[in-house]
Amino acid sequence: MTETTTFAWRPFLLTWSGEWVDSLPEDETRDEDASARQARWLGFPPASEERIAAMEERLGRRMPPSYREFLKVTDGWRHAGGFVWLLAGTRGADWHDDASGLGESFEEYLDEDAGPEERREVDIWRRGLQLDVESDATYVLMDPEDVDEDGEWAVYTWASWRAEPPERHANFLEFMRDMHREFHSLRAHGGDGEPVFVNDTTREQDARVAEARLETLGGGWERAVAALDDARSYGRPRAAGLGDQIRRLLGKTSMVYYEDLVTDPRYASDLLPPLVAEHAANSYGDDSTLKFHLRGADDDLVTLAYATLDQVRSGTYRYAPGGAFGEAVERARETARWGDTDGAWRTLRDAVPLWEPLGPDHLAPLGWVADPVLGPLLTPERGRELLSTPRGGQAGEVPDPTPDLDPGGLAWLAEPERGDNRRSYRFVLVEGVEPRELPGRLADGGSGLDEPMTLWEARSSSLRGKREFSSYDDEALVAVGRAGDGWSFAYDGAPAPFNRQRFVSPAARVGAATRAVVVWSGLGARHGEPFFHLSVARDGTERCAFTYAEGEVRRSGEIPETLDPDRFFGGSEGDAEVERRLLEAVAAEFGVHLPRHAIRGGRLHSFTTRSWTRPPGNGEGYMVIQMNAGAPLPADGEPAGDDGPVTE
Template sequence: MTETTTFAWRPFLLTWSGEWADSLSEDDTRAEDEDARQARWLGFPPASGERIAAMEERLGRRMPPSYREFLEVTDGWRHAGGFVWRLAGTEHADWHNDASGLGESFEEYLEEDAGPEERREVDIWRRGLQLDVESDATYVLMDPEDVDEDGEWAVYTWASWRAEAPERHASFVEFMRDMHREFHSLRSRDAKPAFANDTTREQDARVAEARREARDGDWERAVAALDEARRYGRPRAAGLGDQLRRLLGHTYMVYFEDLVTDPRYAPDLLPPLVAEHAANSNWDDSTLKFHLRGADDDLVSLAYATLDQVRSGTYRYAPDGPFGEAVERARELARWGDTDGAWRTLRDAVPLWEPSGPDHLAPLGWVADPVLGPLLTPERGRELLSTPRGGGVGEAPDPTPGLDPGGLAWLAEPEQGDSHRPYRFVLVEGVEPRELPGRLADDGPGLAEPLTLWEARVRSLRDKREFSSYDDKALMAVGRAGNGWSFAYDGDPAPFDGRRFVSPAAGAAGGTGAVVVWSDLGARHGDPFFHLSVARHGAEVYAFTYAGGEVRRRSGEIPEALDPDRFFGGPEDSAGTERRLLEAVAAEFGVHLPRHAIRVGRLHTFTTRSWTRPPGDGEAYVVIQMNRGEPLPADGGPALGEGPGTD
């Protein structure tokens, strides 16, 4: 419910007028404003009941309550914010009737299926009551069709130089309060002498209290107070609030204003700032300096060095002290897939974190760390912000649930916004993830630095110059799969070729056990299939492949729990069958794959040897070679060869 009859217009307007008068120097006062400055009153005489009634008869509508009460105090207003120099009273308020032509202009860009909000941005120009009389290309319109339960009309403001959709204010009183905040924000920025009054002192006290509340874990009250102080233009309020917003998952227009250039806070605030810049800049770094206004050369150099680290994936968040030690433990867990354990380690250490100064509200640099950053979710951000830290007092919040469901059945679920996709993985018992390249790959560079699977695929193709139709070397992410098990996972496998497929289970199981699963039971193209093979001590123990609607290549003595006849041949849909199969594999071997790390996190990767046998006699294949810097063939395609030994 909006504030209407309870709003004290006269004290509010008197305070505003006095603040305005005190903020002016002799040189700032326009001749037409001198009387207002001397009187310390931006308004006019009150409108009589007769004038208000005549206005309403002229316009054919009763005015909303807060605007009527405003008129009873002053018949118009000067300097409503920074860009409306004269606001209408009873004489000048009139229907706009699209006199600006903006309704017609907005109509041209309106989609046929536009909803009520988009439609309102067009219709407001045709039905709105115009209140701006003199302004800096700024329109103020009250909408008689956007009415709340108290009869208040919403107010819309729009300026051509802002190039945004009209801004909505819930009522006339809310519009005026917003304009008072705008006046403060502009004066606080550049007023001489210094802009100080009861309002600024009240807001500064609220900022100080918000610092304490944030450290105590009462982040919601802190955010509300800091947002209000920011709208009043109070120093550092935006930078303080941005620290909390960033941990809530917000990145848009989060710049840590006034704080990121402070040498005390820059080491922790620069990384998330430059990480967001790197994600959205398209390598145009000119805008980064815009957010570093006032920084010295050393700090600018630090910003660009951090940017290079973020882009190369080498940035490491490394605070000092006990909290820093916990950060290292969390990174070690996360890089092998245990993101839930990593989060618990980080969260439990938050009370040990020490701020760099009074305006440092929470640890931030870790969100830019390529391994730790994916741990953040809005729920976890709220959990961290609810945890007392940096000398704060209060109770720790209840822990958020883990993000990994355990087991393997989640693989049968489509990713959000995507259909079911094929996958394959290898589980090896009794070895660490870093040992998997030695079991699944030929001689090579070993494990790459942690990357998302998409980043790893892009990098693997960057310098690749030869592609073979018979070669199926898998790019796989690695990590821990439970007590004593490690995994290698490929979420974008090549098409399954049952005629030439060679399970890597035997090669991976030297001196231990290995399990291979390759599934595309939800195939959109081709036949659904599912393959399972288990090996011990270098030899296959049992295996089966389901394809073409039947079980094929069945071998060895398959345990009853994994017998394919239990899963195939019934009426159950493919997703249900796959889920039951995966549950059975997880239960048989006591393994799991970490969903969050695989889908969102960054893991070490490597490339395996081929999953298909070499071509036999008489089998044709294609090799494609792409030479850097050499022109393509005349037809625009790569050079092709066919048959053994062809280049």
């Protein structure tokens, strides 16, 4: 036998009835509910087997097991949740037959390729058995075609004022349990003049919340999150805020507001930043909604929220907890800002046992996910690792570390990005020079490093206010970081078109007391002829170079055997495979790598190099494009059309 046929309906309904009565103010009872209050029973007399059989004969269908068992205890029910005032028994239930016209209305918005789920939302109005008799514009229908292996019918509820699709409940028992939860959720946030809502159910749920909190701190978040979600459905205070901390570290941001906790001054320094960062990412300039999630906060906390919002938007927010964990956070940020995101994560992860909660309802460090440098370290796998690590003084088993995200080497550059997007790229590798020193080697005029940004943000920032573009110069906007033991890199992921006649390798201009390597690849680019350039310089003098373009190779100097272009070009391999092998050879020859995670998804310092092209010679022209004020600039950095005069 299944739970739906063995469930103890009467104790459950008696408990519900008593909780309902005890939650009512002295003067709050509808006339039709007076008898229910006096009897402490929201139900009615049980339905006999004969009455149930007569109902089934009238409807032409045998009722599902859980609804039949319910009817044997009470022939109907009052106050099923907060919006169904009377639920049908044997005489009140009837086929809806689209009496509301909602089936026709839903069908108007149905796509031609709608799947079974969307189709069911339409058909339920034509074939469903309607159980709501009196309600606040809320429908309750059982679907005789949505049947499980136990013969249970799914129950669908819908209210126009919720502006959501019909909600599915697996069977009638689950529907009634959900309505009991809804009743609790509404009463838990009662207003002035209402009795304190405390009973055996609330005490049981609060005890489960306390147990789940300790279990989460010990690393057992998977078991705890189910208990917290259940308590949340009952409206228990702080259960939502506790569960949201877990959800955020799993990479879930939708409907995560840290309810009841984010406005507590004890937790604001750690919970406000991720809330504000998500608002900044999705507010589209409307900041009024931020206050909605800060209901109950005092003026000081609201002021702090908007100050944090300014910092997040400007990229200046810094997560700075105290103690030994805070010291590790600083080390992790220093590591991450030069591209070693795997090393930064290891530093952060290893310090988690040292983290101290700000109060009893603080489950894990969260402010770091809003930090512009540390936030990109988070992945769902790493979030699970952090949550599985014992902390806050609790003991538990340490989880296995998650694998590193960066593959090492350079071959990953030959892989397409999202959407099978392949493009040109170029980079400079410099030995014996720190990343912060690269502007002094590769730029004119003492250019310094910009604050860490994504490549897209850096390009957008560099174009802001710029209205003139010239083919005279090819100044590269590069992200910088460490490329291995003793090496630094400057990477440009959206270079200008390659001009072999005017190209000047930056390698020879890096300066003395160092070695420099330049790679520029267009082998995998979607547009234009494939090309590849490699040059190596030492102490400001180019030692060797080769360029593959237009199907031929031009070389100079003594090229190492491992990099000899004859080993790569002229065979039957495709461009992508040739590019991969070339990059593997460069990585092996110089012992270097580029950090994929930091380049594609993180934030790095950047600056603009001197031109990668020589000045035009006698008789060579160049083009200047001047754009009108207000003309849009695309994200890829190229001017949108020729909205201004062209000068040669």
